[in-house]
Amino acid sequence: MTLTDICFLLIGAMALGGAFLAVGLKNVFYNALGLGLSFFGVAGIFIFLNAEFIAVMQVIIYIGAIAVAIIFAIMMSQPLWIPQPDSGPRMIRSAVFALLLFGIVSVVLLKAPWPLSPEPTLGYPLNVLGRELLTRAILPFELISLVLLIAILGALLISRETGPTKRTSAIDRDA
Amino acid sequence: MSDQLGPYLVLSSGLLALGVYGVLARRNLIAMLIALELILNAANVNFVALNRFVMPDKGTGQIMALFVIALAGAEIAVALAIVRLFFRHSQSVAAEDAKELKG
Numbered sequence: 172m173t174l175t176d177i178c179f180l181l182i183g184a185m186a187l188g189g190a191f192l193a194v195g196l197k198n199v200f201y202n203a204l205g206l207g208l209s210f211f212g213v214a215g216i217f218i219f220l221n222a223e224f225i226a227v228m229q230v231i232i233y234i235g236a237i238a239v240a241i242i243f244a245i246m247m248s249q250p251l252w253i254p255q256p257d258s259g260p261r262m263i264r265s266a267v268f269a270l271l272l273f274g275i276v277s278v279v280l281l282k283a284p285w286p287l288s289p290e291p292t293l294g295y296p297l298n299v300l301g302r303e304l305l306t307r308a309i310l311p312f313e314l315i316s317l318v319l320l321i322a323i324l325g326a327l328l329i330s331r332e333t334g335p336t337k338r339t340s341a342i343d344r345d346a
Numbered sequence: 347m348s349d350q351l352g353p354y355l356v357l358s359s360g361l362l363a364l365g366v367y368g369v370l371a372r373r374n375l376i377a378m379l380i381a382l383e384l385i386l387n388a389a390n391v392n393f394v395a396l397n398r399f400v401m402p403d404k405g406t407g408q409i410m411a412l413f414v415i416a417l418a419g420a421e422i423a424v425a426l427a428i429v430r431l432f433f434r435h436s437q438s439v440a441a442e443d444a445k446e447l448k449g
Protein backbone atom coordinates (compact mmCIF):
# COMPACT_ATOMS: atom_id res chain seq x y z
CA MET A 172 0.00 0.00 0.00
CA THR A 173 1.64 3.17 -1.19
CA LEU A 174 1.23 6.70 0.11
CA THR A 175 -1.08 7.54 -2.80
CA ASP A 176 -3.36 4.67 -1.82
CA ILE A 177 -3.51 5.87 1.78
CA CYS A 178 -4.37 9.41 0.62
CA PHE A 179 -7.03 8.04 -1.73
CA LEU A 180 -8.60 5.97 1.03
CA LEU A 181 -8.58 8.91 3.45
CA ILE A 182 -10.18 11.25 0.92
CA GLY A 183 -12.77 8.67 -0.07
CA ALA A 184 -13.56 8.09 3.62
CA MET A 185 -13.92 11.87 4.01
CA ALA A 186 -16.42 12.03 1.13
CA LEU A 187 -18.47 9.10 2.40
CA GLY A 188 -18.19 10.08 6.08
CA GLY A 189 -19.31 13.62 5.30
CA ALA A 190 -22.25 12.22 3.34
CA PHE A 191 -23.08 9.97 6.30
CA LEU A 192 -23.09 12.98 8.64
CA ALA A 193 -25.16 14.92 6.10
CA VAL A 194 -28.02 12.42 6.17
CA GLY A 195 -27.56 10.66 9.52
CA LEU A 196 -27.55 13.41 12.12
CA LYS A 197 -30.80 14.83 13.46
CA ASN A 198 -29.80 18.49 13.57
CA VAL A 199 -30.11 20.03 10.13
CA PHE A 200 -27.28 22.49 10.82
CA TYR A 201 -24.84 19.60 11.36
CA ASN A 202 -26.25 18.07 8.16
CA ALA A 203 -25.16 21.17 6.25
CA LEU A 204 -21.66 21.03 7.79
CA GLY A 205 -21.37 17.35 6.87
CA LEU A 206 -22.40 18.25 3.35
CA GLY A 207 -19.48 20.71 3.16
CA LEU A 208 -17.09 17.99 4.35
CA SER A 209 -18.42 15.59 1.74
CA PHE A 210 -17.98 18.22 -1.00
CA PHE A 211 -14.34 18.67 0.03
CA GLY A 212 -13.79 14.92 -0.20
CA VAL A 213 -15.34 14.76 -3.66
CA ALA A 214 -13.14 17.67 -4.77
CA GLY A 215 -10.11 15.62 -3.67
CA ILE A 216 -11.44 12.66 -5.67
CA PHE A 217 -11.61 14.94 -8.73
CA ILE A 218 -7.92 15.82 -8.21
CA PHE A 219 -7.14 12.07 -8.30
CA LEU A 220 -9.06 11.89 -11.59
CA ASN A 221 -6.90 14.56 -13.31
CA ALA A 222 -9.84 16.98 -13.31
CA GLU A 223 -8.29 19.90 -11.46
CA PHE A 224 -10.64 22.46 -12.98
CA ILE A 225 -13.72 20.52 -11.86
CA ALA A 226 -12.19 20.19 -8.39
CA VAL A 227 -11.70 23.97 -8.15
CA MET A 228 -15.22 24.57 -9.42
CA GLN A 229 -16.50 22.06 -6.87
CA VAL A 230 -14.85 24.00 -4.04
CA ILE A 231 -15.94 27.42 -5.33
CA ILE A 232 -19.53 26.63 -6.31
CA TYR A 233 -20.55 23.72 -4.11
CA ILE A 234 -18.81 24.76 -0.89
CA GLY A 235 -18.57 28.49 -1.47
CA ALA A 236 -22.08 28.97 -2.77
CA ILE A 237 -24.40 26.02 -2.22
CA ALA A 238 -23.33 24.86 1.25
CA VAL A 239 -23.13 28.47 2.47
CA ALA A 240 -26.56 29.24 0.98
CA ILE A 241 -28.04 26.24 2.81
CA ILE A 242 -26.41 27.33 6.08
CA PHE A 243 -27.77 30.87 5.60
CA ALA A 244 -31.24 29.52 4.90
CA ILE A 245 -31.06 27.43 8.08
CA MET A 246 -29.88 30.31 10.24
CA MET A 247 -32.14 33.04 8.84
CA SER A 248 -35.36 31.14 9.40
CA GLN A 249 -35.59 31.04 13.17
CA PRO A 250 -36.67 27.61 14.39
CA LEU A 251 -35.23 25.58 11.51
CA TRP A 252 -32.49 24.14 13.71
CA ILE A 253 -35.04 22.38 15.89
CA PRO A 254 -34.68 18.67 15.06
CA GLN A 255 -37.65 17.27 13.22
CA PRO A 256 -39.09 14.07 14.65
CA ASP A 257 -38.15 11.30 12.24
CA SER A 258 -40.24 8.18 12.37
CA GLY A 259 -38.45 4.90 13.07
CA PRO A 260 -40.17 2.51 10.60
CA ARG A 261 -39.75 4.96 7.76
CA MET A 262 -36.02 5.28 8.47
CA ILE A 263 -35.60 1.49 8.57
CA ARG A 264 -37.49 1.06 5.29
CA SER A 265 -35.42 3.79 3.67
CA ALA A 266 -32.18 2.27 4.96
CA VAL A 267 -33.07 -1.16 3.56
CA PHE A 268 -33.98 0.39 0.21
CA ALA A 269 -30.76 2.43 0.13
CA LEU A 270 -28.64 -0.64 0.97
CA LEU A 271 -30.32 -2.64 -1.80
CA LEU A 272 -29.77 0.25 -4.19
CA PHE A 273 -26.10 0.47 -3.21
CA GLY A 274 -25.58 -3.26 -3.76
CA ILE A 275 -27.39 -3.41 -7.10
CA VAL A 276 -25.87 -0.23 -8.53
CA SER A 277 -22.32 -1.04 -7.49
CA VAL A 278 -22.50 -4.64 -8.76
CA VAL A 279 -23.93 -3.47 -12.10
CA LEU A 280 -21.31 -0.75 -12.45
CA LEU A 281 -18.45 -3.10 -11.55
CA LYS A 282 -19.64 -5.89 -13.87
CA ALA A 283 -20.30 -3.61 -16.81
CA PRO A 284 -17.86 -4.13 -19.72
CA TRP A 285 -16.47 -0.62 -19.90
CA PRO A 286 -14.43 0.04 -23.07
CA LEU A 287 -11.44 1.11 -21.03
CA SER A 288 -8.88 3.33 -22.71
CA PRO A 289 -5.36 1.86 -22.95
CA GLU A 290 -3.84 5.18 -21.80
CA PRO A 291 -5.89 6.15 -18.75
CA THR A 292 -3.39 8.48 -17.10
CA LEU A 293 -3.45 11.01 -19.93
CA GLY A 294 -4.23 14.44 -18.52
CA TYR A 295 -6.80 16.75 -20.02
CA PRO A 296 -5.46 20.30 -20.33
CA LEU A 297 -7.65 23.23 -19.38
CA ASN A 298 -7.28 25.09 -22.69
CA VAL A 299 -8.71 22.09 -24.56
CA LEU A 300 -11.62 22.03 -22.11
CA GLY A 301 -12.28 25.72 -22.71
CA ARG A 302 -12.12 25.32 -26.49
CA GLU A 303 -14.50 22.36 -26.33
CA LEU A 304 -16.86 24.38 -24.15
CA LEU A 305 -16.98 27.24 -26.68
CA THR A 306 -17.20 25.18 -29.86
CA ARG A 307 -18.90 21.79 -29.57
CA ALA A 308 -20.80 22.51 -26.35
CA ILE A 309 -21.64 26.14 -27.09
CA LEU A 310 -25.44 25.68 -27.16
CA PRO A 311 -25.79 24.07 -23.70
CA PHE A 312 -23.20 26.55 -22.41
CA GLU A 313 -25.35 29.52 -23.46
CA LEU A 314 -28.53 27.78 -22.30
CA ILE A 315 -26.98 27.32 -18.85
CA SER A 316 -26.43 31.06 -18.57
CA LEU A 317 -30.07 31.64 -19.49
CA VAL A 318 -31.18 29.04 -16.91
CA LEU A 319 -29.04 30.71 -14.23
CA LEU A 320 -30.51 34.13 -15.04
CA ILE A 321 -34.06 32.79 -14.82
CA ALA A 322 -33.21 30.99 -11.56
CA ILE A 323 -31.87 34.21 -10.02
CA LEU A 324 -34.97 36.15 -11.05
CA GLY A 325 -37.26 33.35 -9.92
CA ALA A 326 -35.57 33.05 -6.53
CA LEU A 327 -35.83 36.82 -6.03
CA LEU A 328 -39.48 36.82 -7.05
CA ILE A 329 -40.42 33.87 -4.83
CA SER A 330 -38.62 35.07 -1.71
CA ARG A 331 -39.79 38.68 -2.00
CA GLU A 332 -41.44 40.08 1.07
CA THR A 333 -45.08 40.71 0.23
CA GLY A 334 -47.10 43.46 1.85
CA PRO A 335 -46.12 47.04 2.62
CA THR A 336 -42.39 47.43 3.22
CA LYS A 337 -40.67 50.43 4.75
CA ARG A 338 -38.53 52.26 2.22
CA THR A 339 -35.35 53.30 3.95
CA SER A 340 -32.89 53.65 1.09
CA ALA A 341 -30.52 56.61 1.07
CA ILE A 342 -32.28 58.26 -1.87
CA ASP A 343 -35.62 58.23 -0.07
CA ARG A 344 -34.17 59.68 3.12
CA ASP A 345 -32.50 62.54 1.22
CA ALA A 346 -35.65 63.46 -0.69
CA MET B 347 -5.80 1.77 -6.15
CA SER B 348 -6.44 5.30 -7.39
CA ASP B 349 -5.58 4.26 -10.98
CA GLN B 350 -8.42 1.76 -11.26
CA LEU B 351 -12.03 2.45 -12.17
CA GLY B 352 -13.65 0.24 -9.53
CA PRO B 353 -13.11 2.29 -6.34
CA TYR B 354 -14.57 5.41 -7.95
CA LEU B 355 -17.69 3.55 -9.02
CA VAL B 356 -18.17 2.07 -5.53
CA LEU B 357 -17.67 5.54 -4.00
CA SER B 358 -20.27 7.10 -6.26
CA SER B 359 -22.72 4.26 -5.54
CA GLY B 360 -22.22 4.92 -1.83
CA LEU B 361 -22.90 8.63 -2.27
CA LEU B 362 -26.00 7.83 -4.34
CA ALA B 363 -27.33 5.37 -1.74
CA LEU B 364 -26.76 7.81 1.12
CA GLY B 365 -28.50 10.57 -0.84
CA VAL B 366 -31.49 8.38 -1.66
CA TYR B 367 -31.69 7.35 2.00
CA GLY B 368 -31.72 11.01 3.03
CA VAL B 369 -34.45 11.95 0.56
CA LEU B 370 -36.62 9.03 1.66
CA ALA B 371 -36.06 9.06 5.42
CA ARG B 372 -35.88 12.73 6.36
CA ARG B 373 -38.93 14.92 6.78
CA ASN B 374 -37.19 18.27 7.00
CA LEU B 375 -37.30 19.95 3.57
CA ILE B 376 -33.79 21.39 3.91
CA ALA B 377 -32.38 17.98 4.88
CA MET B 378 -34.02 16.54 1.77
CA LEU B 379 -32.33 19.24 -0.34
CA ILE B 380 -28.97 18.36 1.24
CA ALA B 381 -29.48 14.71 0.31
CA LEU B 382 -30.39 15.76 -3.24
CA GLU B 383 -27.04 17.51 -3.55
CA LEU B 384 -25.32 14.25 -2.56
CA ILE B 385 -27.08 12.46 -5.43
CA LEU B 386 -25.89 15.11 -7.90
CA ASN B 387 -22.36 14.73 -6.54
CA ALA B 388 -22.49 10.97 -7.10
CA ALA B 389 -23.43 11.59 -10.74
CA ASN B 390 -20.53 14.01 -11.08
CA VAL B 391 -18.03 11.49 -9.71
CA ASN B 392 -19.26 8.95 -12.26
CA PHE B 393 -19.05 11.42 -15.14
CA VAL B 394 -15.49 12.47 -14.36
CA ALA B 395 -14.23 8.95 -13.54
CA LEU B 396 -15.64 7.43 -16.74
CA ASN B 397 -14.28 10.37 -18.71
CA ARG B 398 -10.81 9.65 -17.40
CA PHE B 399 -10.84 5.88 -17.81
CA VAL B 400 -12.90 5.43 -21.00
CA MET B 401 -12.00 8.35 -23.24
CA PRO B 402 -9.32 10.55 -21.71
CA ASP B 403 -8.71 12.42 -24.98
CA LYS B 404 -12.17 13.99 -24.99
CA GLY B 405 -13.54 16.10 -22.14
CA THR B 406 -17.21 15.27 -22.53
CA GLY B 407 -17.65 13.98 -19.00
CA GLN B 408 -15.90 16.96 -17.45
CA ILE B 409 -18.10 19.38 -19.44
CA MET B 410 -21.16 17.43 -18.33
CA ALA B 411 -19.96 17.70 -14.72
CA LEU B 412 -19.62 21.48 -15.13
CA PHE B 413 -23.21 21.68 -16.39
CA VAL B 414 -24.40 19.57 -13.47
CA ILE B 415 -22.64 21.92 -11.03
CA ALA B 416 -24.24 24.99 -12.67
CA LEU B 417 -27.70 23.41 -12.63
CA ALA B 418 -27.24 22.42 -8.98
CA GLY B 419 -26.55 26.07 -8.18
CA ALA B 420 -29.73 27.17 -9.97
CA GLU B 421 -31.74 24.42 -8.32
CA ILE B 422 -30.63 25.20 -4.79
CA ALA B 423 -31.36 28.93 -5.23
CA VAL B 424 -34.95 28.33 -6.31
CA ALA B 425 -35.51 25.49 -3.83
CA LEU B 426 -34.28 27.49 -0.83
CA ALA B 427 -36.49 30.40 -1.88
CA ILE B 428 -39.47 28.05 -2.01
CA VAL B 429 -38.59 26.55 1.40
CA ARG B 430 -38.32 30.01 2.95
CA LEU B 431 -41.65 31.07 1.45
CA PHE B 432 -43.24 27.85 2.69
CA PHE B 433 -41.82 28.48 6.16
CA ARG B 434 -43.21 32.02 6.22
CA HIS B 435 -46.54 30.70 5.02
CA SER B 436 -47.03 27.77 7.40
CA GLN B 437 -44.33 28.14 10.13
CA SER B 438 -42.95 24.68 9.35
CA VAL B 439 -40.31 22.97 7.23
CA ALA B 440 -41.72 19.45 7.46
CA ALA B 441 -42.61 17.88 4.15
CA GLU B 442 -45.90 16.55 5.53
CA ASP B 443 -47.18 20.05 6.15
CA ALA B 444 -47.04 20.89 2.44
CA LYS B 445 -50.45 19.43 1.72
CA GLU B 446 -52.51 22.45 0.75
CA LEU B 447 -52.89 21.26 -2.84
CA LYS B 448 -53.88 17.76 -1.74
CA GLY B 449 -57.33 16.75 -2.99
